[in-house]
Amino acid sequence: MRSAVIVFPGSNREMDMVAALEQASGRKPALVWHKDSELPEVDLIVLPGGFSHGDYLRAGAMAANSPVMNEVRRRAEKGVPVLGVCNGFQILTEARLLPGALMRNASLRFVCRNVTLRVENAQTLFTGALEAGQRMTVPCAHMDGNYFADDDTLKRLEDTGGVAFRYVDAAGETTDEANPNGSRDSIAGVFNETKTVLGLMPHPEDAVDPLHGGTEGRALFAGIVKALS
Amino acid sequence: MTEITPEIVAEHGLKPEEYDKVLEIMGREPNLVELGIFSVMWSEHCSYKSSKVWLKKLPTTGPQVICGPGENAGVVDLGDGLAAIFKIESHNHPSFIEPYQGAATGVGGILRDVFTMGARPIMNLNALRFGSPEHPKTRHLLSGVVAGIGGYGNCVGIPTVAGEVNFHPAYDGNILVNAMTVGLAPADRIFYSAAAGAGNPVVYVGSKTGRDGIHGATMASAEFGEDSEEKRPTVQVGDPFTEKLLIEACLELMATDAIVAIQDMGAAGLTSSSFEMASKGGVGVELELDRVPLREEGMTPYEIMLSESQERMLMVLKPGREELARGIFEKWDLDFAVIGRLTETGKMVLKWHGEVAGELPIDPLALASPEYERPWTASEPPAPLDAAALPERDPLEALERLVGSPDLASRRWIWEQYDHLVMGNTVLRPGADAGVVRLPDLPEGSRKGLAATVDCTPRYCLADPVQGGRQAIAEACRNLYAVGARPLAVTNNLNFGNPEKPAIMGQLVGCLQGMGEACRALDAPVVSGNVSLYNETEGRAILPTPTIGAIGLVEDVARVPGAAFPEAGLSLVLIGETRGALGQSLYLRELESREEGAPPPVDLEAERLAGELVLALIGEGRVAACHDLSDGGLLVAAAEMAMAGNLGCSLEPPAQDADQAAAKTPLAAWLFGEDQGRYLLATADAEAVLAAARGAGVPAARIGETGGDALTLAGAGTISVARLRRAHEGWMPAYMAAELAAD
Numbered sequence: 001m002r003s004a005v006i007v008f009p010g011s012n013r014e015m016d017m018v019a020a021l022e023q024a025s026g027r028k029p030a031l032v033w034h035k036d037s038e039l040p041e042v043d044l045i046v047l048p049g050g051f052s053h054g055d056y057l058r059a060g061a062m063a064a065n066s067p068v069m070n071e072v073r074r075r076a077e078k079g080v081p082v083l084g085v086c087n088g089f090q091i092l093t094e095a096r097l098l099p100g101a102l103m104r105n106a107s108l109r110f111v112c113r114n115v116t117l118r119v120e121n122a123q124t125l126f127t128g129a130l131e132a133g134q135r136m137t138v139p140c141a142h143m144d145g146n147y148f149a150d151d152d153t154l155k156r157l158e159d160t161g162g163v164a165f166r167y168v169d170a171a172g173e174t175t176d177e178a179n180p181n182g183s184r185d186s187i188a189g190v191f192n193e194t195k196t197v198l199g200l201m202p203h204p205e206d207a208v209d210p211l212h213g214g215t216e217g218r219a220l221f222a223g224i225v226k227a228l229s
Numbered sequence: 230m231t232e233i234t235p236e237i238v239a240e241h242g243l244k245p246e247e248y249d250k251v252l253e254i255m256g257r258e259p260n261l262v263e264l265g266i267f268s269v270m271w272s273e274h275c276s277y278k279s280s281k282v283w284l285k286k287l288p289t290t291g292p293q294v295i296c297g298p299g300e301n302a303g304v305v306d307l308g309d310g311l312a313a314i315f316k317i318e319s320h321n322h323p324s325f326i327e328p329y330q331g332a333a334t335g336v337g338g339i340l341r342d343v344f345t346m347g348a349r350p351i352m353n354l355n356a357l358r359f360g361s362p363e364h365p366k367t368r369h370l371l372s373g374v375v376a377g378i379g380g381y382g383n384c385v386g387i388p389t390v391a392g393e394v395n396f397h398p399a400y401d402g403n404i405l406v407n408a409m410t411v412g413l414a415p416a417d418r419i420f421y422s423a424a425a426g427a428g429n430p431v432v433y434v435g436s437k438t439g440r441d442g443i444h445g446a447t448m449a450s451a452e453f454g455e456d457s458e459e460k461r462p463t464v465q466v467g468d469p470f471t472e473k474l475l476i477e478a479c480l481e482l483m484a485t486d487a488i489v490a491i492q493d494m495g496a497a498g499l500t501s502s503s504f505e506m507a508s509k510g511g512v513g514v515e516l517e518l519d520r521v522p523l524r525e526e527g528m529t530p531y532e533i534m535l536s537e538s539q540e541r542m543l544m545v546l547k548p549g550r551e552e553l554a555r556g557i558f559e560k561w562d563l564d565f566a567v568i569g570r571l572t573e574t575g576k577m578v579l580k581w582h583g584e585v586a587g588e589l590p591i592d593p594l595a596l597a598s599p600e601y602e603r604p605w606t607a608s609e610p611p612a613p614l615d616a617a618a619l620p621e622r623d624p625l626e627a628l629e630r631l632v633g634s635p636d637l638a639s640r641r642w643i644w645e646q647y648d649h650l651v652m653g654n655t656v657l658r659p660g661a662d663a664g665v666v667r668l669p670d671l672p673e674g675s676r677k678g679l680a681a682t683v684d685c686t687p688r689y690c691l692a693d694p695v696q697g698g699r700q701a702i703a704e705a706c707r708n709l710y711a712v713g714a715r716p717l718a719v720t721n722n723l724n725f726g727n728p729e730k731p732a733i734m735g736q737l738v739g740c741l742q743g744m745g746e747a748c749r750a751l752d753a754p755v756v757s758g759n760v761s762l763y764n765e766t767e768g769r770a771i772l773p774t775p776t777i778g779a780i781g782l783v784e785d786v787a788r789v790p791g792a793a794f795p796e797a798g799l800s801l802v803l804i805g806e807t808r809g810a811l812g813q814s815l816y817l818r819e820l821e822s823r824e825e826g827a828p829p830p831v832d833l834e835a836e837r838l839a840g841e842l843v844l845a846l847i848g849e850g851r852v853a854a855c856h857d858l859s860d861g862g863l864l865v866a867a868a869e870m871a872m873a874g875n876l877g878c879s880l881e882p883p884a885q886d887a888d889q890a891a892a893k894t895p896l897a898a899w900l901f902g903e904d905q906g907r908y909l910l911a912t913a914d915a916e917a918v919l920a921a922a923r924g925a926g927v928p929a930a931r932i933g934e935t936g937g938d939a940l941t942l943a944g945a946g947t948i949s950v951a952r953l954r955r956a957h958e959g960w961m962p963a964y965m966a967a968e969l970a971a972d
Contacts, residue, residue: 009562010470012386016653049651051384054470110379110646141383141648206650211667211786213658 001228003029003044006072006088008063013049013086013203020205021046024221025229034066043228044081045072047088049141049203059102059144060090069095081125081228082197086142089189089199098192098199099157100149105142106182112141114214115180115202117188118168121161124195129223135172136216138207140180145201147183147190157190164189165200233258241268247599254593262531262579262587269497269535270504271598273762278599279728280760283741287755288748293717294756295419301342301493302412303756304419305718307782309671312416313679314348317356317409317722317778319761323464324406328373333381333467335408337539340385341493344476345542347420347483348412351652352666353382355392355408356683356722356776360401362635362964367396370404372965377467378408379646384469385476388655389647390664393683396635402766407722407759409778411681413668420483422492424510424545424571429489431503431514431569432551434558435475435541439524441465442498442537471540471563478561479542487550494541500534502543503569504577508595513574519582522564530579530586545571605734611692614812614826616898624900625940625948627820628864631901632872633956634819635964637861642961656786660873662708662857667786678783680714686860687772689828692813694739698775699831701740702747703905705779707857710840711908713789713847714781716751721758721777726770728762736773737762743831744775750833751840753779788847792856794874797936799853800915801878803863805839805907806928809898815860816901829903835927836906842925843908851918854911864900866909867933868940872954877937900942911935 003021007014014031021029021044030040034052039045052063063069069091076082076097084092092098105111114137122132149157157163165188169178174186181201189200204217238248241264251259251267259267269275277284289297295312296304302316320335336353343350355378360367382389387410424431442465482488490510492502499521507514518530524538546554551567558565572578579587631637644659656678657665663682671677684705690697706716721744726733748754764771783789811817812826846852854874858866864880871878882899912918915931922929939949 010384010473012384012473012651013653016651019653050386051470051473054384054468054473056470109376110383110648112383112648112650113645139650141650143383203650206653209653211656212650212653 001025001044001225002027002042003046004032004039004042005029005046005048006032006034006068008034008050008052008066010052010054011048011050013205016205017046017048017085020208020217020221023208024225032068034063034068037067037071039071039075044083044224045075047084047091049086049088052087052091055144060087060094063091064094073097076197079196084199085203085205086201089201090144092197092199097197098190099153100147100190102144103146103148104144105146110143111180113139113180115140116168116170116178117165117202118172120163120166121191123161124191125227126198126224127164129226130219135168136219137214138202138204138217140202142201145181145183147187149184154185160193162191163187164191164198233264241265242272243268247271250597254590254597260587262534263589265531265535266500266589267594269500270594274496275501276598277760278601279603279762280723280737281600282602283738287741287745289754289756291752291754294754295416297756298758300421301345303718303720304346305756306416309675309677310416311668312414312419313411313780314343314346314414315409315411315720315778315780316342316757317407317720317776318342318759319722319724320406320408321403321724321761321764324374325370325404327464328370329377329380330464330466332374332377332406334465334539335406336378336381337467337469337472338495339408339410340387340472341495343410343412344479345420345491345493346414347418348414349480350387350410350412352411352664352681353387353389353408354664354681354683354778355389356685357392357394358400358405358774359396360404361398362396364401368965374406375643375646381467381469383648385473386651388649388651390649390655390666391659391682394640394643395687397772399772402769403764403771405724405771405774407776409683409720411679411780418483420488420491422490422506422509424490424506424512426489427512427571427573429545429548429571430551430567431516431571432544432546432554433521433541433566433568434544435563436468436471436538437522437524437564438533438536438541439538440528440532440536443532443535465537465539467539474561474563475540475542478558478563482554482557485553487546487554489545489547491542491544494543496537498535498537504591506543506545507577508591513572513576513591514569515572515578515580516569517580518586520566520568522566530581603728603734604731605738606731607735607739608694611825611827616809616811616895619821619895619897621895622820622897624864624896624942624945627816628868629948629953629956631815631819631861631865632868632953633960634815635960636815637865638960639958640961641958642965656789657712657791661792662711663714665712665783665786665789676785676787678786678789680709680712680781680783681778682708683776683778684708685774685776687774688813688824690736690740690773690775692828694736694773695743696828696831697773698740698743699747699833700828700905701775701777702744702751702753703831703833703836704859705777706751706753706840709779709781710843711855711857713844714783715844716753716779716781718756719748719753719777719779721755721775723758723760724764724771724774724776725762726765733770740773740775747831747833751837784848788850790847790852790855792854792870792873794870794876794878794911794935795853797876799911799913799935800931801880801933801935802910802912802915802918802929803907803932804843804910804922804927804929806835806904807863807899807902807907808904809902810904811898811902814862814901814903816897829905831905838925839906839908839927842922842927846918846921851912851914852910853913856909858907858909859903862901862903863909868953870909871940871950872957875950876935877939877950878933878935879941880933881943882932
């Protein structure tokens with residue numbers, strides 16, 4: 001699997017993502033600067049975590065208008081898979097490649113802690129190697145991860161398998177305590193209509209090594225590599 | 230032109246005798262720009278005039294030291310061609326006035342000190358002291374400081390891996406915010422600040438210069454009075470996004486051969502950076518101030534020289550490398566301006582639209598920087614505590630109160646606001662004895678890591694400055710040993726009251742004496758540091774707080790033990806000697822409301838032997854969990870290990886020998902005494918551990934084992950881990966939630 005990781009000014013988890021992708025695919029991803037207007041031929045485009053443009057204005061708002069995003073959008077329209085994690089998810093919603101918006105955490109505080117995710121749709125190229133209902137514990141680290149969409153959008157997401165992951169407790173149930181940011185319906189990640197674009201707030205790339213304190217993020221990357229190789 | 234009156238001199242924080250020296254050096258009356266420069270260069274903050282004499286007595290060298298005090302940060306050799314660059318620095322006064330920005334810019338400043346020398350920052354730490362929880366400002370200050378530290382560190386993408394927090398009424402009017410950064414650099418690519426090469430261009434990069442922070446260094450060198458809130462305009466505003474770009478741009482430029490010297494613009498901004506670079510290099514400098522990128526209109530040379538706007542650096546480049554450097558900074562959308570040249574005159578010449586706005590001799594000003602041997606008096610040694618006279622209490626009830634008390638309660642509410650995982654190298658998360666990150670880009674097969682911790686027990690320092698100074702170093706090293714790291718070196722942040730008072734000066738002298746003794750005994754030289762004096766409000770001083778930041782090398786990150794009990798059926802072994810020192814203990818303070826007695830003495834040789842033993846046992850893979858014993862003593866340590874692992878244990882206090890029994894040491898002293906040099910280990914092989922301890926001449930005893938869902942103390946009963954957790958985890962969220970309710 002060939003992949004590219006986009007670097008925006010203020011990206012700060014691009015190397016975490018590079019390490020996870022390289023571990024899963026055996027190939028070093030290309031790093032692409034946000035002012036570039038071209039992208040190499042790749043099987044997967046990744047928007048990493050961080051604070052692009054300092055989160056000034058709104059998280060992801062300025063990065064969504066970076067020169068490189070024109071090409072990301074063109075590739076996405078052609079069906080090239082795009083993964084956005086944390087700030088990458090925020091950028092994808094600002095770029096309207098994913099529905100909804102990410103608001104300030106309900107606590108109004110940054111939150112960095114382990115969360116447990118439940119796979120909601122295992123019929124996609126991203127999640128095909130996982131099982132519906134499968135749980136994985138990975139960290140989250142964000143200030144603006146409170147997923148919001150209007151009722152119609154939520155219903156459409158629900159009806160079409162658009163919800164990728166939910167925050168759940170150890171028993172697999174959605175609860176207020178298990179939801180780190182107040183997201184509607186405990187939504188942690190969503191797909192676009194064609195299930196070729198995935199955004200999620202938590203960081204599976206920071207749970208791929210026993211030294212991270214957990215390796216449950218590996219399955220997601222392994223599955224993506226399997227689907228795209 | 231403004232006439233220099235005695236009032237103006239006083240407003241600049243210069244004493245009349247210091248002003249006489251100014252006149253002597255200048256050979257004439259200075260203008261306002263020049264006076265401002267003298268003022269900041271001779272401020273306590275920049276000149277260390279009260280502490281210099283004593284700082285010189287600290288050990289600062291060793292085979293591991295590449296660069297000791299005097300540069301932006303200390304540099305230590307890690308082997309494998311790598312060096313650690315680190316320092317701790319205070320931002321106390323600004324954080325009290327404006328907690329979010331004060332703390333945020335404290336993080337920004339210490340990050341710059343480290344990446345200025347060529348290092349990529351890999352971990353942040355912080356040591357915070359707040360006033361009494363009951364003080365009406367404490368919640369506001371705590372929430373603002375924590376949000377500011379997180380807001381800055383999270384955005385630049387450096388994990389905040391460890392820290393400490395204390396509450397005490399002595400900090401009601403002067404909180405302490407000490408921030409530490411550790412960075413990693415190639416050992417042969419360290420960048421220094423000494424300018425060289427007449428004619429070489431002086432280059433300004435980073436953010437534009439505004440009016441923020443003018444005279445911050447002078448403010449940080451004065452006591453607070455009733456008007457301290459009016460000083461808000463002297464607090465700088467941070468922009469972590471620009472800092473992130475500055476880190477990347479500087480490291481990109483540092484990979485070329487363009488830089489001769491580089492220095493961040495910290496306290497006293499352009500003045501101290503240009504002055505120090507020229508002074509260290511023995512050269513002159515000519516600056517054209519009208520070329521400095523400005524954020525505001527109508528700024529004067531005085532304001533430009535004294536602004537403490539953040540995220541700015543000053544560099545001397547090799548001739549002809551300007552365009553290469555400009556290209557890199559423009560790529561990152563940062564300002565870049567050639568603002569002057571080095572000269573051979575030995576003078577600093579400031580030009581403003583072609584006119585000379587100031588001209589000062591560099592060496593005389595730097596060399597004549599005041600140095601005081603202030604009078605001091607040693608603290609009276611406290612009367613020893615009669616522990617046998619203390620009332621008897623149920624030890625498990627006392628434990629529950631202690632783990633839920635402000636100084637011992639969980640700090641999760643704080644560190645969950647810090648991104649402690651970014652960069653993907655964090656091995657031990659906050660809440661452990663020390664933060665540990667694995668070193669990136671090592672040769673195949675190497676699993677080295679770096680551990681870091683911050684420590685100080687101010688109540689010990691007040692009661693006995695010498696023991697307190699020793700203890701701060703000893704505990705920092707103990708925290709490193711406990712995670713399997715060999716201590717390498719330390720950085721210190723000396724927070725004290727007004728040094729013009731002999732009693733305060735005596736605290737400083739005593740703490741430094743103890744610190745020096747411990748650094749020598751534990752082979753941990755001081756390689757960088759910062760001094761923050763005048764932490765007083767209306768005559769009341771803070772507790773003497775010489776915060777220690779220490780780093781240590783981990784040979785194999787896969788063997789780092791956590792504090793959490795990992796499984797049932799492990800033996801608990803207590804390493805070190807327990808005498809039952811309750812003087813100045815948290816038990817005495819929290820249960821008996823008494824802050825008295827002598828602090829536990831620190832036996833440096835015993836400390837070293839116990840540390841080396843623990844390090845060897847961890848290296849042999851015999852340690853399943855390890856925790857150092859400090860605040861709260863043995864029972865609190867056992868409870869913390871149980872809570873971290875969500876697994877209980879049973880404990881039987883070691884038998885007393887005849888002497889101790891004769892001294893009628895109460896049970897509480899055994900359980901809650903804060904004797905130094907001790908660790909609690911969980912191990913599957915107690916016999917091997919005890920044999921190793923005998924061989925090393927370190928007292929050790931098997932005192933219990935892990936298992937169950939409760940902590941059971943022989944002869945005293947049982948308390949569930951869940952109940953302990955409720956007390957431990959509950960205090961801070963409940964305390965901070967009351968802020969929202971009050972709003």
